[in-house]
Amino acid sequence: MFSTRLLYILAVVVAGTVGSLLVMQLWGSRPLVWTTPATASMQTKSGWNTLSGKPPVLVGHRGEKAFMPEHSRASYWQAALEGADYIEPDLALTRDGHLxxxxxxxxxxxxxxxxIPSLSHLRTNKTWLDNGRSISVTNEWFIKDMTLAQVKQLRIRQDPKFAWRPQHFNDVFSVLTFEEYLQIVRNLTVDIGRPFGVIPELKSPKFYNDGRSYPRYFEDRAILTLSHYEWAEVSVEVNRSAxxxxxxxxxxxxxVGVELGPSAWQSFDLDTAEYLSAHTxxxxxxxxxxxxxxVFTPGGLDKLSKFAAIISPWKDFFVAGADNVLRSFNVTWDSEEIKSLGGFISPHEFAAEAHRRNVSISPYTFYDSHQPMAYLCQQDTSLGTFCPTDKQAEFFYFFSLGVDYMFVENIVEARLLREQYANQVVA
Incomplete structure (x- = not known):
């Protein structure tokens, strides 16, 4: 018998789920026409090219933001109902120390x-360093300046830049704590009867650790919380007294008989990533x-493989290549250093090179088909030997490369494309 909670979940998200299924019927009726010079040799009925030999794992990016306000309770519910393998939260830290x-x-x-007039005085400007890059944001309200009580006054909305996303649930759901997220996933595991992976990302750790009692406050708080909910085991003791x-x-x-899904840590800050690896x-x-x-060299992969089980680059590194993507980000590099590390790995070989080091690959982000795919080659066709023209071509290309995980939006769409590829290309 369904629990009351599950019936409520179904009532809240059924409209979005049915809508996504209707969208996917269009994909199901389309013929498969796909080949590229770089990957034609990979299109053999010989199984998946992933490190495990299993289908790629689908990570619900911020839950299911294609239909629900991101990181809301409903976004996580819908991601689970649509069959996400992992459900992703991004972590921040309030002024009074709440994740x-x-x-x-x-x-x-x-x-x-x-x-909310009572919060207007908190609007400000901030500049901080993130992986060596200066970030400046003006006229905003920052989580690190607010208490949990203040954050809990807020209600989540769809980003107005994406007007095609359903707006029905704006201003309904409050901002969640990390603990509430973990409780939701545990409850979904019980109610739906299958495990879901948790994959928290620690956002800007140095930004949030600034002004704290010690420089790993954010990381240790996250470790202790994940450990309490039985998704992590502390391997090297952290500063519990703080x-x-x-x-x-x-x-x-x-x-009895219910097991939690797997867990993983994410961070762009590689110092934090190494710390999390050493302590859990x-x-x-x-x-x-x-x-x-x-990172995009053989020597770089060797270094990352010492602590990272999964490497997650922006997806265009697999299409336009490292040099073109880095230039688009206005990033410069020392040519002699890159040469000494073995040179940039070609885009369609990067996943295979990672697999040789027993490292999995998880490109991000595969958007809902209403949203532009955001590849450089769509503005300059000379960048790369392949440029996806639609969602099917995009997904099938990455499946052929052997990517192990994918951060996706519109999980139903992604699951159907994975199923199509399995039926038509994989044995």
Whole structure:
């Protein structure tokens, strides 16, 4: 018998789920026409090219943001109902030390904070360093300046830049704490009857650690919370005394026969990634990489493989190549250093090179088909030997490369394309 909670979940998200299924019927009726010089040899009925030999794992990017306000309770529910393998939260830290879930360090893009007069005095400008790059944001409300009580006054909205996304649930759901997210996934595991992976990303750790009692406050707080909810085991002791104020809810035992899904850490800050790797056991590290040239060389992969089980680059590195993508980000590099590390790996060989080091690959982000795919080759066709023209071509290309994980939006769409590829290309 369905629980009351599950019936409520179904009632809230059924409209979005049915809509996504109707969209996918269009994909199901389309003929498969796809080949490229770089990957034609990979199109053989010989199984998946992933490190495990299994189909790629689909990560619900910020839940299911194609239909629900991102990182909301409903976004996580819908991601689960649509069959995501992992459900992703982004972590931030309030002024009074609470871990909350939000993608940006600020709140104006995706909440109603501008409509709350009592919070107007918190609007400000900030500049900080993130992986060596200076980030400046003006006229915004920052999570690190707000208490949890203030953050809990807010309601989440769809980003107005994406007007095609359903707006029905704007201003309904509050910003979640990390603990609430973990409780939701545990409950979904029980109610739906299958495990879901948790894959928290620690956003801008140095930004959030600034002004704290010690420089790993953010990381240790996240470790202790994930450990309490049985998704992590502390392997090297952390500074527990600095977190005596961390009051987590008593843990309810899972029903007999119910098991939690896997967990993984994510961070663009590789110092943080190494720290998380050293202090937790059986929690793979996802090294998010975008603006570090050395990463895209054989020597760079050798270095990352010492602590990262999964490498997650922006997806265009697999299409336009490292040199073109880095130039588009205005990133420069020392040519002699790159040469000494073995040179940039070609885009269609990067996944295979990672696999040779027993490292998985997880490109990001595969958008809903209403949204432009955002490849450089769509403005300049000379960049790369292949340029996807639609969602099917995009997904089939990455499947052929052997990517192991994919951060996706519109999970139903992604699942159907994965199924099509399995039926038509894989044995």
């Amino acid at each position: 909350v879930v939000n993608h940006n360090e600020w709140l104006g893009d995706n909440t109603n904070v501008a409509d 977190h005596a104020d961390l009051k987590l809810q008593p843990l309810r035992a899972l029903p 056991r059986n929690v793979p590290i996802v090294a998010l990489v975008e603006t570090l040239p050395w």
